[in-house]
Amino acid sequence: MTCEEMPRVIDAYLDGELSVAATLRAHEHFAACETCRRILESEAALHGLLVQAARAEAVPARLRSNVLCALPAGEPAPIHPARRLAIRFGVVSGFIGLAVLGWLATERLAPHPMTPLAAELASKHLLYGEGLGGALELVTSEPTQMGAWFQGRLGFPVRLPAGARRPERLVGGRISSVADAPAAYALYDRSGQSISLFVTRRVPFARRGWTERHVDGAELYFTSLQGVALIWWEEKQADRIYATASGGDEDALVEFALLCIKGGQSRHAGAALPARLVARSLAAPGSRRRRPYRSGAL
Amino acid sequence: MTTRDQATRDRIRRFEADVLVHLDDLYRAALRLTGSAAEAEDLTQDTCLRAFERLDQLRSQAAARLWVFTIMRSIFLRRVERQTRSADVEIIDSPLLEAGEVLQDTYEALRPIQETPLGEVRAALGRLPLAFREPLVLAHVGGFSYKEIAEILTIPLGTVMSRLFRARRLLRSELREPTRRTGSTP
Numbered sequence: 001m002t003c004e005e006m007p008r009v010i011d012a013y014l015d016g017e018l019s020v021a022a023t024l025r026a027h028e029h030f031a032a033c034e035t036c037r038r039i040l041e042s043e044a045a046l047h048g049l050l051v052q053a054a055r056a057e058a059v060p061a062r063l064r065s066n067v068l069c070a071l072p073a074g075e076p077a078p079i080h081p082a083r084r085l086a087i088r089f090g091v092v093s094g095f096i097g098l099a100v101l102g103w104l105a106t107e108r109l110a111p112h113p114m115t116p117l118a119a120e121l122a123s124k125h126l127l128y129g130e131g132l133g134g135a136l137e138l139v140t141s142e143p144t145q146m147g148a149w150f151q152g153r154l155g156f157p158v159r160l161p162a163g164a165r166r167p168e169r170l171v172g173g174r175i176s177s178v179a180d181a182p183a184a185y186a187l188y189d190r191s192g193q194s195i196s197l198f199v200t201r202r203v204p205f206a207r208r209g210w211t212e213r214h215v216d217g218a219e220l221y222f223t224s225l226q227g228v229a230l231i232w233w234e235e236k237q238a239d240r241i242y243a244t245a246s247g248g249d250e251d252a253l254v255e256f257a258l259l260c261i262k263g264g265q266s267r268h269a270g271a272a273l274p275a276r277l278v279a280r281s282l283a284a285p286g287s288r289r290r291r292p293y294r295s296g297a298l
Numbered sequence: 299m300t301t302r303d304q305a306t307r308d309r310i311r312r313f314e315a316d317v318l319v320h321l322d323d324l325y326r327a328a329l330r331l332t333g334s335a336a337e338a339e340d341l342t343q344d345t346c347l348r349a350f351e352r353l354d355q356l357r358s359q360a361a362a363r364l365w366v367f368t369i370m371r372s373i374f375l376r377r378v379e380r381q382t383r384s385a386d387v388e389i390i391d392s393p394l395l396e397a398g399e400v401l402q403d404t405y406e407a408l409r410p411i412q413e414t415p416l417g418e419v420r421a422a423l424g425r426l427p428l429a430f431r432e433p434l435v436l437a438h439v440g441g442f443s444y445k446e447i448a449e450i451l452t453i454p455l456g457t458v459m460s461r462l463f464r465a466r467r468l469l470r471s472e473l474r475e476p477t478r479r480t481g482s483t484p
């Protein structure tokens with residue numbers, strides 16, 4: 001083994017990737033060559049530093065419990081073999097009729113014990129909402145400043161509710177992700193209760209397992225998970241979805257959603273919501289029962 | 299208790315035994331990849347949720363570590379690709395040493411490398427291009443072999459060796475040039 005071979009050998013030697021025979025040859029060379037031995041010592045120090053730098057890092061104590069809390073309650077439903085075959089056939093043949101039937105079966109009939117979107121939103125609400133602001137990148141109570149910050153980071157406008165007489169107060173925000181797409185995350189505080197607001201691009205099959213209700217002219221989708229109430233709606237012109245989450249009262253969350261939709265022009269806190277116009281469950285028969293929306297004073 | 303309840307409990311137990319045992323290292327690797335504690339928590343949590351959803355695909359407990367790190371890398375890469383069009387993932391797979399590059403001179407630093415504060419090492423690691431940072435993180439945080447790193451990154455074994463070698467050279471160069479140090483990572 002020569003000094004010229006050493007650059008390739010030292011890394012593999014320290015990474016434990018050399019064969020026994022090559023390791024013995026390397027030992028012989030290091031014993032005889034002071035220059036290569038010095039290089040080996042310095043490289044070993046660098047390897048040690050890298051391990052120390054990475055492993056000395058403290059892991060947040062709440063991480064494990066957050067992960068466990070976010071796990072869906074039910075086991076994913078298995079796909080029936082016949083349906084899988086039908087789907088495959090539809091893809092191969094390209095028959096539009098079969099594709100439509102497949103979509104109907106997927107969207108309307110298949111059981112959805114949990115939705116990935118709900119699990120993700122609930123877990124991120126618990127992650128960022130805890131401690132009111134610990135995970136935020138920008139702390140501000142100014143929606144205009146927060147919106148400009150989001151625009152600069154994400155490249156799309158984010159409409160944040162503003163209302164001087166509202167009980168919800170903006171705490172700040174951060175860049176997050178929803179369904180692996182970049183998302184704006186804003187945290188609001190309503191009398192000590194955290195309210196999360198996510199804004200991202202439209203998520204495929206987002207409606208599965210959610211309950212659709214029309215409130216005050218707005219089409220909202222509801223569900224709850226791990227004690228977290230969740231609502232989302234579309235901003236169709238911008239091809240975005242807005243989602244909000246809170247561990248508190250669902251009615252207050254509805255009010256907040258409407259405030260977001262109307263950009264701060266919603267009714268004042270305490271005013272009554274109009275009666276429900278339509279409520280249609282998209283959940284599978286036998287799954288989570290739809291709770292009728294309560295209208296009345298908030 | 300119904301059969302379904304029992305199945306869910308069994309699934310969570312398996313998830314804890316096979317996946318959650320790697321949680322600390324997943325978080326540490328995520329931290330070094332993203333450079334931000336908040337993003338690292340986010341990435342780790344998403345990785346665990348994805349792993350739970352796909353737990354049926356896990357062949358054995360022995361394969362779990364490689365499997366879950368592969369999931370994390372896939373989620374991380376998708377985010378990077380979506381967030382930046384011009385990639386930091388510019389690949390430079392040149393030979394181990396360029397012509398005229400002298401290995402020995404990099405060891406003549408004024409300060410012995412082992413005295414470098416860990417914060418400086420983390421910051422320098424954070425400044426490395428992603429193509430070099432990834433194999434380093436997988437080797438030193440994940441403790442993976444070259445073959446496993448090649449599998450996770452879906453690159454040839456020789457490329458893993460080449461990138462690790464150049465990553466360490468770059469890192470050493472970063473540590474020797476304090477004027478290039480800007481900002482810091484956790």
